[in-house]
Amino acid sequence: MSDTETTAAAPAGEQEQAGAASRPEKITIIVHSGDFDKIYSAFIVGNGALAMGMEASLYFTFWGLSRLKKGKLDSGPLSKMHMLGMGKWMIKRRMKDKNVRALQAMARDFKDLGGKIFACDMTMDIMGVKAEDLEQELIEEYCAVGTYIREARESVVTLFI
């Protein structure tokens, strides 16, 4: 326990801390649901985080993964009161009246602001979905749970939608 030992260790520790402090805080969201309103929540929170200077990662799995199919981002039912499509139609109309930005545009914004979208390859396997079926320019990586864990352990905020 000499003085030289402790002073040698300190700069490395400080460097690590400085590195960690300069990186923005991250949010990681598992998008498990494919419901219309829940996909909206994922993108609104993701975009909000990016706008506030955070990093954001969305991990699409199970029903959420289906929404990454070409042109299908807004095809999910409402999570409640879907009423065979009537509920969704009403909500969409209200959203249009209030000039709410469309999901496709929100996904575009998310990508433009540096957000990352991950596609669960196990879900793709189970559901017989190929990469060509998906909106490939939106997707950062095709991966598995290890990638989610990597993102999540670096995050200060994690959500399951």
Add this chain to the structure above:
Amino acid sequence: MERSDAEESLVAEVKVDCRGENCPVPLVETRKALRRSKPGDVVEVVGTHPSSKKEIPMAVEALGLTLIGVEEDESGEWTIRIQR
């Protein structure tokens, strides 16, 4: 979005019009404009969404930038100026 140069300096004023836009668009468009601008530029955001009037200053602070000012007229239209 227009870019108009100030007379003598190379500082640009970046204008964002998000009147009539709702959550999270004003925040998103502000962030996009800040990313596109250079240090020294002034970003001016005009909008009508009440929550965004509170939240854009929060984002400015979180990003470590300087808020020049926030104004609002009687119709609820606000103008936020940010020093990049």
